[in-house]
């Protein structure tokens with residue numbers, strides 16, 4: 001029987017997940033179907049209830065629903081540990097009659113870091129730019145990996161402080177502090193082993209860079225969660241400074257691959273998924289998970 005999957009978001013037309021998962025299903029020769037659902041926030045509870053009752057096998061969840069979807073499940077406690085800690089769900093998996101919320105962004109970042117920049121984050125001093133949902137997943141992955149320090153820089157300092165407070169109780173031996181002011185940012189950027197852009201700067205042509213590339217020392221690793229074809233301005237600038245840099249394509253692919261694994265209980269055809277995403281990005285402008 002054909003199994004049915006999809007993605008819930010608003011808007012959703014820009015999402016690359018349908019293309020990526022269609023390619024995966026075809027390559028793995030699985031009888032499955034993956035559809036985009038454009039769901040405004042007020043319709044989220046009835047749509048989730050309807051899809052669950054109709055027997056949908058799994059869903060991805062994207063902006064703006066990641067933090068609200070748990071409340072639409074049969075029980076708000078139907079979430080795995082990572083999703084509960086992050087307060088964000090990006091994947092729903094059918095378990096019997098219930099849909100269970102999971103978060104594959106943490107694993108997506110972890111795998112992307114390992115494959116693209118050949119590092120785990122263990123012992124690393126990290127400048128984390130941004131303090132939204134994605135920064136939270138990145139901070140969580142890095143403190144779990146045993147980063148030495150996470151320095152949080154954000155346009156709105158109070159949100160950086162919120163992220164610091166949220167990370168601190170889980171941080172183990174990782175030192176977490178907020179970066180304030182340009183001189184401090186330049187100092188920590190020069191001392192960092194890894195710089196992560198988890199802001200939305202770079203999504204649009206003409207966006208300013210999230211930091212001054214002159215602050216980057218040669219050999220530093222830079223991971224930009226944003227992705228564009230052929231790559232982002234930050235990645236290009238970082239490479240010109242002699243940094244090892246990667247954009248967010250790999251994270252998109254690995255979070256999707258982890259969803260696929262949860263749904264099908266088998267490894268995803270990652271290379272095929274990546275190729276589908278890269279081809280789609282080369283077509284007129286698209287972006288978002």
Ligand SMILES: NC(=O)c1ccc[n+]([C@@H]2O[C@H](COP(=O)([O-])OP(=O)(O)OC[C@H]3O[C@@H](n4cnc5c(N)ncnc54)[C@H](OP(=O)(O)O)[C@@H]3O)[C@@H](O)[C@H]2O)c1
Pocket residue numbers: 105108129130131132133134135154155156159198199200201203225226227248249251252253255288289
């Ligand atoms: N590659 C992937 O798989 C993947 C996965 C998840 C997210 N992402 C990308 O990560 C980015 C952040 O996503 P999110 O879910 O964390 O979004 P979010 O919760 O809305 O947070 C947005 C972040 O960007 C900052 N920001 C927005 N506009 C800015 C500007 N003009 N100048 C400086 N900072 C600005 C915000 O700062 P304030 O706090 O000051 O508003 C905040 O830190 C997005 O581009 C998203 O596409 C990629």
